[in-house]
Each structure stands twice: as C-alpha cells, then as structure tokens.
Amino acid sequence: MTRTLTLVRRRLVGSIFVLLIVVIGAFLLLEAAPGDAVDAYIVSTGGDAGMIELLRHRWGLDQSELTRLANYLWALLHLDLGRSVTFSRPIRDVILERLPTTLILMVSATALSFGLGSALGIYAGARPGSLRDRFLSVASLALYAVPGFWLGLVLIVIFAVDLRWLPIGGIETLASNKTGLDRAADIAVHLVLPVSALGFIYLALYLRMMRAGMAEAWRQDFVLAARARGLSRRRIVLAHVARNALLPLVTMLGLQSAQMLGGSVVIESVFAVPGLGRLAQEAVAARDTPLLLGIILTSAVLVILINLLVDIAYAFLDPRVGASEAGT
C-alpha cells in the first residue's frame, strides 16, 4: 500500500510541472490567434468602437500578455476557467456538463476495444502461425487502417438509414421525458454506433499487441516448465501465456487515452453527441479561445488521471513493479 502511495505522490508532483507547461503553451498558442473574444462577440451582436473599447477593458483584454497569463493561472488555482462568450456562462460549468457524455463514450469504447481485442488476440496467439492467426492479423491491420469517422458514417448508412435499427445520432431521444432505467436504455441504444466506431479502431491495436506479446511469451522457459508439468494446453494458454502478455496492454490503456479523447472529437461530431469533443469543435467554430483552452486543460488533466489509475492498477497486477522504477 505504501508502495502505491509513493507512486501516486511522485506522479502527482511530476504532473504539476507537465500541466504548467500545457497551460502556458496552450495559452501562448491561443493568444496568437487573430482576433479575440470581443471581436467574436461583436461579429454576432454588432457594436461600435466605443463598445469594443469598453468590452476589452471589462474582460481584461487590454492588459499585457504576461499579466493575463498570470491572471489566468491565478484564477486556475481557484478552479476558475473564465467565462465563455458563446455560452454566456462560466466555462467550468459548460465543460462539466459535457464531460460525463464523453467519459461514458470513452469508457464504453475502451471496454469494447480492450475486451474484444484481447480476447481475439488470445484466440489468434494461442496457435501462432495458424490460418486463423494469419487471418486475424491481416484483418486487424485492415481495421486499423479505417478512419473512425468514416466507419461511423458507414455504420449510420447500414444500421440507421437502411435497416433503421438504431438512431442516427444524438445521445437520447429529445423531449421523451424518460427517467431512470428507461432513460439509461435509451442512452445505451444511442451509444451503440458511436462506441462501435470509436472502439473498433483500437480493437485492432489491442489484438495485435496481445498477439505479439503471446508470441514472445511462448518462447519463455516457464511455458516449457508448464508443459513439462503436463498442464493442458488451454491452461497454459490462459494462465501462463496470455496472462503475461496482458500486462503491456494495461500500459497501453493509459497511453491510448489521449488518442481516444482526440478520436472522440471527430466521432462526437459525426453522431452529434453533445460531449467534450463536440464542444471543442463548437469552440473552434465560434473562435471562443478561452473555452478551447479550458477544454485542452481538462483533457490534459483527464489523461494524467487515467494514466495514474493505470499505473496503480499495474502495480497491483505485477508484483515485480517496485515503486522505485514505476515512475519512469
């Protein structure tokens, strides 16, 4: 337990520096954007030069870059991300409202890709070089080459337009006043296609990693020892070979989280899912840079937290990992 605590503490301290780099970097990048929040606001509402002057002053945009960065960091310490011009609400509230949707999407897609991917990987890796192994290897490579957003459109054409089995987009049926389990079921039905589009791409990755890891594990001495002890093949595959190949996949879960978050930006746009990714796109379209900055920061924090969880899980799964080397 102390081992895990040390690891968590060390990771958190390191993360603060990383987050600081992210904040400053993203702030400076978005500062470079032509036009500011006032310009974006005036375009939508109209107003004269005096109005622009007044708004710039009120929103603190007439101060120097450094002062504003300092102000931003200070506000950030109080978990204040500023105000969104497009939504006329605190950015934190807007993001917190959208975050759960993206989390559900990500967790479901990860469960799908990790579960099915590693299962198929075990199936392929149980008999290396066999016909099914070669087939799954090529099939997974082909799947890995598919752009997620396009897969989403194809799924829409097949299951929503032609077969009419599933809804075409959105997160739930609007104005249906469903509650409790009914509402959960409704959301689940809406999530089938986006989760498949997002999850199937990464499925290939886990399948290939599992397969490669098992090919490695077959050559280890403990497999020979297990054979010598007369264990059944099924038992050797599941308890010895697959178990050892599974650990790198757990690490991959953390590494993939950033990519999956990026992938959900496009998938949410394809399926009109009101999550963080679509919010990012809305922020880009409306030139709402403070909102975009807030989204980038939130994603960074999310990725750091997921990786921390994965590290903790790893420390529990693999007794060989000591806290001393776990941080590197």
Place this chain on the structure above:
Amino acid sequence: MSRLRRFLHTPEAVAGAILLAVLFAMALSASLLFPGDPQAIAGPALLPPFQDWSLPLGTDRLGRDVLAELFHGARTSLAVGLAAAAAALVIGAVVGTLAGFAGGLVDEVLMRIADAFQTVPGFLLALAFVSVVGPSLGVVVAAIALGTWTGPARIARAEVLSIRERDYVAGARVIGMHPLEIAFREVLPNALPPVLAMSSVIVAAAILTEAALSFLGLGDPNRVTWGGMIAEGRTVLRTAPFLSIVPGIALVLTVLGVYLAGEGIVETTAVRRGLS
C-alpha cells in the same frame, strides 16, 4: 538483393507495395489525366457512378467529377502524410538526440515538454493549431507533426543513451570534437534505424489525421482532400452514400498499403519495432 528478394517473398509486403505504387501513380498523373481545376463543375449534379463513361464515378452534390477529385485527393493525402511524418521524424530525432546526449537538465526539460505534448490529445492540439493559424497545407503539416514528434523523440533518446557510452564516441571526445558535432554526426546517424522503423506507422497516422481535420472543415480549402469529400458526401448520405464511401475506401487502401509495405521493409531489414 537478398533483402529485395525476401521482401518480394512476403505476400503482405508485395500487396502493400502494389497499393502504394497505384497511389503514387494516381497522385503523379492527376494533373495529366485530369487537367484543370478538380473543383470545377463537370456535369449534372449527383450523377450516379457507371452511367456516363466520361464521368465514370459520377458527380457530387455540386456536379464535380468524383474520379478527378479522387486522383487529386491522392496527391494531398500523400503530400501531407509524407511531409508531416518527415517533419515529426526530424524534430523527434533532433530532440531525442539532444536530450539523450546532453542528459541532466536539458534532458529533464525536453522530456517534460514531450510529456506535455503527449498529455494533450494530438488531434485536439492539431485542431487548436489549425484554427489559430488558419487552414493551409503547410499549417496542416505542422499541426500533425506537433502531435507526433514525441514518439520518435523517445525512441531516439533511448537509442542515444546506449550509443553515447560506445568507444567511438569516447574516441571522438578524445580527438576534441565539439559535443554538438559528436551528437549529430556520430551519434544521431547510428540512432536512426529504430526511429525510421516507426515511419510507416507515423505516415499512416498522419494521413488519417489529415483526413479527420479536413473532414471537420479544417483542411486547405483550395485543395481536394478525401476527408473533405467524405464531409461533402455526408450532406447527401441518405440518397447518395456512395459519395462518402468511395473516398473512404481510398483512404483505407492507402493507409493499409503504408502499413503493409512498412511492415515488410521492417521485417526484411530485421529491425523489429513499430506497430507492436
């Protein structure tokens, strides 16, 4: 020669090489076979494929020749994919070499920066970057490279860490070579093979990212892109799904070709890193 023969004996690698050859032929012949603006109106709108042989794949919502767009799109995909991957590999190799060779504070700072880049989802970063600077081919290339240089940097660093203790590096120090010269003329070239082994994965990822960016309307508006074609076809997805499906298939075949050929090369040169 034996390497080439081994490459040709792997069916997957040959399939990949053929796919890539077709793609390059498409990209290079685009302006010969389809001179003029591929975004110009060529016929009636929404002409289905295989109806009129002067427009074999039909036309899109605005009456543009789908086949011509497909050929010109191959150009953009390949150009952006290769340029972004090259940029990512160069930045990665340089940063990785500096970090690994200098060690200490330089290493610490560079690797924290790499951590920061890996913490922000690459696609979100690319989205923000393009929206700030404005969509053009060069900006899209830079945006993609920004999100992908960390992988090559880490591999280059790991390689440099083992190389810098070798005898010839010590020898170079003894004869008084400048550390930067040692880093870039002696160490970097020897650290390259495992970094280059990643290139197929990086090219493939770059092509997919470019497609996703242009799908969201953040590609270069003056060029035909497959992602843009898919987005364009999406508006008539119910009536003409073909318009979105065809450029998507082109994308899949391209990325698959890059993976297969890349794996073949890596396998025959026996530098086994990359996808797994």
